[in-house]
Amino acid sequence: MSWVGRPVPRREDARFLAGRGRFVADLAEPGTVHAMFVRSTQPSARLLKVEVEEARRQAGVVAVYTGTDLAESAAPLPTLHQPHPGFAAATEFRMADAALPCLATEAVHYVGQPLAVVVARTRHLAEDAAELVDVRYEDLPAVTDAAAALADSAPVVHEHLPSNEAGRIAFALGDVAAARAGAHLVVTGTYRMGRHGAVPLECRGVFAAVDHRRDRVEVWTSTQIPHLVREALCAVTGWPRDGVRVAAPDVGGGFGTKANVYPEEIVIPLLARRLERPVSWVEDRAEHFVAAAHGRDQVHHTRLAVDATGHILGWEDDFVVDVGAASLWTAGILANTAVHLHGPYRMPAMRVSGRAAFTNKTVVAQYRGAGRPEACFALERALDAAAAHLGIGAEEIRRRNLLSAAELPYPVDLPYRDGVPIEFDGGDYLGCFEACLDALPRAELAELRAAHPELAIGYGVANYLEATGRGPYETGRVRLTSAGRFEVFAGSASAGQGHQTTLAQVAADALGVDPSRITVVNGDTDAVPDGIGTFASRSAVLAGNAVHQACLELVARALELSGSAVSLDRAELVGSAAWVDWAELARALAPRGRLGDAQPLDVTARYRPPTVTWTMGTHAAIVGVDRETGLCTVLRYAVAHEGGVEINPLIVHGQIVGGVAQGVGGALLEEFRYSADGQPLTGSLADYLVPETTDLPEVRVVARHARTDRNPLGVRGAGESGTIAAYPAVAAAVQDAIGAHLTSTPITPGQLWRAARAPEPVLAR
Structure with missing residues (x-):
């Protein structure tokens, strides 16, 4: 009998539940010294002085280094993705390199940027000594709004670049002007998704030691991409590949934040080689909030043209991505957003233009979905707006535009990031949509409204499409x-x-x-x-x-x-x-x-795959909004997803449910906030709220298998399927409850409380 397709219990769990996991924090051996990074307290400034002598004199301190002391750290980290030349040509893609050094030497660009490192016999001694490092700044104007950063008059974040444009992308399919001119209805909107991120259970960490027998540095890091870390480490230091081993021990969650290369992953091995001693660094939560990569933070200006029956004629989106002070994944985030704006629909004409902006915020990487949730939110919210204007219902407008089994595979006149022409290789997108509505029918609203008279209760639905297996x-x-x-x-x-x-x-x-x-x-x-x-x-x-x-x-x-x-x-x-x-x-x-x-x-x-496979799915949510406080409660939730062969259905189910939790968290709770002058306002988990186990109902998951012929196993990716459409599904449900069109996340109680007390109350349903 085949083992592929069986819901076999995870083999890893017994070890983790027995406390036998081995994470970076468990690797320190006798003789290990511990590092603490001194980080910028200013969002934008010139470095006038980094005085370390007092820190060096402290008992237990082994060494203190600045960027000047570690010459190799002056080299910037290499970008992690360059799209295929064919894609770049078809989409007018280009990007700029922030070229941040691993340790700042002349200027700082965000609060949390590392500029020195203290090494001591214990972590506590290193922390105490790090507080004695005296850093003097000459403050410079900070820019924290991406749109403002792209203005000609904006202060430039990186002096070696002519502007704050980190990248741009643009393409058009069909005649959008004609579509707009012939439309029965054109709805415009501005949709924003706030800045948030993975916040994994385990923060980042690096342990490095020299293997003298092989004359190489061995690095253990809490990462999703050990081979790319090795490539970056060799590129920065000039070390040969056979002079470096990089391994990931057990990793307590990544979600894209750890699919990045960080300065600490370069500096800690440098210290191990220089000191000839094992060196450990483990990030605490306060560091994580300012030093680990964030995600999302996009604004979309959209225009959707439909005919009198709600069929899409044309779709336009001009969006801006805030990538903070730098991103090694600018290309991936821009391209993901732009390509996935098509959605699982017939799209006779579309025009997309996107720009990425440098700001004085923490760096950005690919957080779960990386552009796909943002694109999905803009398109699905625009469809809800059109449905409301036409009076045809949110489900019906999608039903009329979704690709059916007879239309798949569906070619798109655009190459993917790998240069191969896009063709959605799905099974039946409309059938998947109907399966989700069957799993969570709108008829359940009546039961819930009777059971919860204190809540305004609404129903929302959203579809997503995702390129997987890149x-x-x-x-x-x-x-x-x-x-x-x-x-x-x-x-x-x-x-x-x-x-x-x-x-x-x-x-x-x-x-x-x-x-x-x-x-x-x-x-x-x-x-x-x-x-x-x-x-x-x-x-x-x-x-x-x-x-x-x-x-x-x-x-x-x-x-x-x-x-x-x-x-x-x-x-x-x-x-x-x-x-x-x-x-x-x-x-x-x-x-x-x-x-x-x-x-x-x-x-x-x-x-090597011939190209990506495409996964599609539908989310449906029923959400209750407290009439007095504006607090939102997700009462019921369902996902139908069209994946391929499932190697282990139990694990796929867990991926979907976990993804929903992260999507709901982003829709209702999570945001990294900054003051106008660039200071972080989110310093702990008291400020950055994440969903608890009691915040989610049981998620009903319907798997519709559509084997793909693009790989021998017939599998499709499913790791982000639970996250992408959660934002618009929750927003649509809240809108259905309160009667106001919601355009941004997170959807806060304060926002809804104010809506409840508008001149015409919107929580009266």
Whole structure:
């Protein structure tokens, strides 16, 4: 029986529940010294002096370094994504490089930017000494609004750049002017999504030590992209690739914030090499709020043209992304936003223009969805506005515009970021929509309104479309051990996704064995030579197929060693794995076995997808708004998602539900706020609210499987499916409850309280 498709319990959980997880904070060994970073307290200023002598004199202090002391830290981190030249040409894409040094030397650009590092025998001693570092600034004007930052008169955040434009993108499909001219209705809107981020349970951390036997630096970091960290570390320091090992231990959540390369991941290995001692740095929550990458923070100016029956004629969006002082993912965020503005609909004409702006805020990376939720919010809210004007209902306007099974696959006259023309390879988007409405029908409103007379209760629905499984490649490796067991390695790094379970299931099918005979190790540059990492709903597609491919090659070699024919196609190889007695083969391959002169069975494969796969889904929410306080409560929630083959339905379900929690948190609670002069106003979890377990009902999840032919396993990504449409679904439900069109998130009680006391009360429904 196939292991792929079974809801096997996660193998990792027993270890974590027993307290046997091993995180960065657990790695400090005897003799380890601890680092504390001195960070800018000003959002925009010239550095006049960084005086460290008093800190150096403190008991227990090993060293104090500024950016001038660590010359290698002056090199900027490399950007992490450049789109395909074909995509760049088709979308007029371009971007600028902030080129921030790892430790600031001449100027600072946001509160939290590192400018010195203190190393001491304990973390507490390092913290105390860091407070004695005397930093003198010459304040410069700060800019905290992205639109204002793009004005010609705005202060320039980076003196080496002519403006604050971090990037731009633009394209058009069809004749939007004609669509607008022939429309029965044109609705305009401005939609904003506030700045928030992952806030994972485990903050960031780095541990580094020198392996003198191999003359290399070994780095353990709480990351989703160990191979990209290694590449950045070598690029900045000039160290050779074989002089660096980077590994991810257990990681307590990432969600994109840890799919980034940070200054600390360069500086800590530099210190280990310079001091010839193990060095540890573990971020606390206050640091995390100002130093770890944020996300979202977009404003969209939209125009939707429809005919008298609500069919879309044209769609226009001019958007601005605030990437803070820098982003290594500007290209990805801009491109994701622009491409996903199409949605799962027929779109006869559309025009998109986006700009990214530098501001004096914390840096930005790809937070779960990275442009997709923002695009979805703008389009779905515009559809709700059009439906309200036409009086046809939010569900009906979507029903009339969604792509049906007969229209799929659906080509779009635009290349994706990989240069390949876009074609939505889905199954039935309209059918998925109807499945969600069946899972949570609007008829349930009557029951809830009777049960909760103190609440104004509304219903909302939203659709999303997501490109998943982005390349360029991922690496998988499988090895037969002397005991007849298997070790599987992958370039992707798990941050809680359950890779030890799912990759074992994939390998078990290909090898014809029980998953209990397979050990999975991933996220280590020693295990596989190259890799990309875990983000953008890509691990099941890329790492899964790389492992599958490596296992099939291992089977072919095993059959050859056993004297069997190997002129079989891939499907036959999977079945033929049952012919192999792996334990006997392992004994035969031992040095004194009958095949002792043969090479060990150890295969590495690199999987490159032809292009992305597309995942679609629908969210429906019922939300209650307290008539007195404006507090919102999500009463019921459903998701129908059109994924591919599910390697482990239990894990996919968990990904969906967890994504909904993050989406609801962003819609109702979460925001990093700044004062007008650039000072952070969100300093702790008392200010930055996240959903609790009591804030969400049980999420009804409907999986509609649409196998894709774009990879051998037929899988699609699902890691962001729970997040993308949560924002507009919740906003639509609140709007249905109170009767006011909501255009921004988070939707705060104060905002709704004021709406309740407007001259014409809107909470009277």
